[in-house]
Amino acid sequence: MSIMSSQPKYQRRKEDRPQEIADAAFAAFAEKGYAATRIDDVAKRAGISKGLTYLYYKTKEDLFKAVVKNVVVRRVDTLIGNVESTNLSSEDFLRGPLLDFMKQVPGSPIAIVIRLLISEGPRHPDLVDYYYENVVARGLGAIRQFVTRGVERGEFHRDALQYQPHLFLAPMMLSMIWRLIFADKPLDTDQLMESQIEMLLAQLKA
Amino acid sequence: MSIMSSQPKYQRRKEDRPQEIADAAFAAFAEKGYAATRIDDVAKRAGISKGLTYLYYKTKEDLFKAVVKNVVVRRVDTLIGNVESTNLSSEDFLRGPLLDFMKQVPGSPIAIVIRLLISEGPRHPDLVDYYYENVVARGLGAIRQFVTRGVERGEFHRDALQYQPHLFLAPMMLSMIWRLIFADKPLDTDQLMESQIEMLLAQLKA
DNA sequence: ATAGTTAATGACTGGTGAGTCAGTAATGTC
DNA sequence: GACATTACTGACTCACCAGTCATTAACTAT
Incomplete structure (x- = not known):
C-alpha cells in the first residue's frame, strides 16, 4: 500500500x-x-x-486543583512580586502600576479561576484557602502597605488607613463579574477603575 | 397489625x-x-x-430557568419598584434606601442567582439576557435617574453624570463575591458600602 | 541486535442520573 | 356506589463518563 x-x-x-x-x-x-x-x-x-x-x-479533582494552583503561581505570583519591588511614591504607585495591574485582570486567566472558585469552591475548601492566602491576602497586603507608606511620608493623612484596601479592588471585581456574565454587553471597565482610584486618592491625600 | x-x-x-x-x-x-x-x-x-x-x-434545564426567573421576579421586582416610588432628595435616597438595599443583597437569594449565572450563564444566553433586562438595566437606570435628578435640582454639579452608576454597586458586588467564595473569612461589607457612598457623594456634590 | 523498562494506549467496567411510562389511587361527577 | 379522569408513583432504560488495566510500542542500556 x-x-x-x-x-x-x-x-x-x-x-x-x-x-x-x-x-x-x-x-x-x-x-x-x-x-x-x-x-x-x-x-x-x-x-x-x-x-x-x-x-x-490521580483523579479529576486532583487535576482541577493542579490547574488552579498552576494559574495562580504562574500569573499572580510574578505580578505581585514586581509590584512589591517598585520604589515609586505611594500615589504614583497606586495610579500607575496598581491601576495597570487591575485593568488587565478581568481579561486574564485569573477571571476564569474566579469563576471556577465561585462554582466549585464550596466543595474544595482547601483550594479556597490556598487562593486566599496566595492571592487575596497578598494583594490586599500590598495595597495596605502602600497606603501605610503614604501616611508615613506625609502624602496621605493619618486616618487614611481607615479605608479598607478592598475599596480599591471593588470596581475590578465588578468588571470581572460583568465580563464573566455579560461578555457581550459593553462596559468601559477601565474608566470605572480610573475613577475609583482618583476618588480614593482625593480622599486619602492630606 | x-x-x-x-x-x-x-x-x-x-x-x-x-x-x-x-x-x-x-x-x-x-x-x-x-x-x-x-x-x-x-x-x-x-x-x-x-x-x-x-x-x-419538561427538563432539568427548564426547571433551572424557571427557578432563576422565579427568584428574580419575586425579590428584585418589588424592591426596585419601592425604590422608584420614593420622593426623597437625591442625596437622602442614595444614602438611605439605596444603601439599605445594597447592604442586604449579598446575603439574599440574589447572590445565589448570581452564582448560578456565573457558572451556568454561558450555556443559557437567553437567561442572561432576561436577567440583564429585568435586574441590571433597571437597577442601573434607577441610580442614574437619581443622579440626574440631583443635577437638575442643583444638589450635584453638572458633570456628576460622568460617574457611571456601576461605581455605586462595585462594593456590593465585591461583598457578594467575597461571601460566595470566602464565606468564613470576615469582612465588614457594610462599612465598605458606606464608605463608597460617602465618597461618591463627596464627588457629586456641587 | 537484544532484552528490559516504562510511557502511552484504548477497550472495558461500574456507577450514576436524566428522562420515560405503565400502573395506581385520589378526586370529581352522576 | 360506580365510573371517568388524571395527579402521582416508582421501577425501568439508556447514555454517559470517571477511573482501571492488560497490552503495546517507544526508548535505554549493554
Missing part, C-alpha cells in the same frame, strides 16, 4: 506532559466549566489518550 | 406543585450547584416523586 512509516505513533515526553495536560484542562474548564468537562476532552486537547491523564493526575 | 389507615398516600395539589418544586430546586441548586443537583433530590425536598417533577417541568 505504501512505504512503511518510520514515524512513531507517539513520543514519550514524560517531562512536558503534566504541564500540557494542565494547560489543556484549563482551556476545557474555561469553556465548559468543571462538571461539564470530560477527561476525554482534556486528553484530546492535550493530544494524548485518556488513560495517560491518570498517570499524571 | 393496626387499624386501617384512612390517610391517603398523597394529596393531589396541582396548583401548588410548580411553586413548591421551584422552591425545592432553588434550595438544592443553592447548596450543590446546578450540575451536582439530582432531580431526585429536588423531588425529595418537595415531598414528591421524581416523576412528578417532569409533569410540571
Whole structure:
C-alpha cells in the first residue's frame, strides 16, 4: 500500500506532559466549566489518550486543583512580586502600576479561576484557602502597605488607613463579574477603575 | 397489625406543585450547584416523586430557568419598584434606601442567582439576557435617574453624570463575591458600602 | 541486535442520573 | 356506589463518563 512509516505513533515526553495536560484542562474548564468537562476532552486537547491523564493526575479533582494552583503561581505570583519591588511614591504607585495591574485582570486567566472558585469552591475548601492566602491576602497586603507608606511620608493623612484596601479592588471585581456574565454587553471597565482610584486618592491625600 | 389507615398516600395539589418544586430546586441548586443537583433530590425536598417533577417541568434545564426567573421576579421586582416610588432628595435616597438595599443583597437569594449565572450563564444566553433586562438595566437606570435628578435640582454639579452608576454597586458586588467564595473569612461589607457612598457623594456634590 | 523498562494506549467496567411510562389511587361527577 | 379522569408513583432504560488495566510500542542500556 505504501512505504512503511518510520514515524512513531507517539513520543514519550514524560517531562512536558503534566504541564500540557494542565494547560489543556484549563482551556476545557474555561469553556465548559468543571462538571461539564470530560477527561476525554482534556486528553484530546492535550493530544494524548485518556488513560495517560491518570498517570499524571490521580483523579479529576486532583487535576482541577493542579490547574488552579498552576494559574495562580504562574500569573499572580510574578505580578505581585514586581509590584512589591517598585520604589515609586505611594500615589504614583497606586495610579500607575496598581491601576495597570487591575485593568488587565478581568481579561486574564485569573477571571476564569474566579469563576471556577465561585462554582466549585464550596466543595474544595482547601483550594479556597490556598487562593486566599496566595492571592487575596497578598494583594490586599500590598495595597495596605502602600497606603501605610503614604501616611508615613506625609502624602496621605493619618486616618487614611481607615479605608479598607478592598475599596480599591471593588470596581475590578465588578468588571470581572460583568465580563464573566455579560461578555457581550459593553462596559468601559477601565474608566470605572480610573475613577475609583482618583476618588480614593482625593480622599486619602492630606 | 393496626387499624386501617384512612390517610391517603398523597394529596393531589396541582396548583401548588410548580411553586413548591421551584422552591425545592432553588434550595438544592443553592447548596450543590446546578450540575451536582439530582432531580431526585429536588423531588425529595418537595415531598414528591421524581416523576412528578417532569409533569410540571419538561427538563432539568427548564426547571433551572424557571427557578432563576422565579427568584428574580419575586425579590428584585418589588424592591426596585419601592425604590422608584420614593420622593426623597437625591442625596437622602442614595444614602438611605439605596444603601439599605445594597447592604442586604449579598446575603439574599440574589447572590445565589448570581452564582448560578456565573457558572451556568454561558450555556443559557437567553437567561442572561432576561436577567440583564429585568435586574441590571433597571437597577442601573434607577441610580442614574437619581443622579440626574440631583443635577437638575442643583444638589450635584453638572458633570456628576460622568460617574457611571456601576461605581455605586462595585462594593456590593465585591461583598457578594467575597461571601460566595470566602464565606468564613470576615469582612465588614457594610462599612465598605458606606464608605463608597460617602465618597461618591463627596464627588457629586456641587 | 537484544532484552528490559516504562510511557502511552484504548477497550472495558461500574456507577450514576436524566428522562420515560405503565400502573395506581385520589378526586370529581352522576 | 360506580365510573371517568388524571395527579402521582416508582421501577425501568439508556447514555454517559470517571477511573482501571492488560497490552503495546517507544526508548535505554549493554
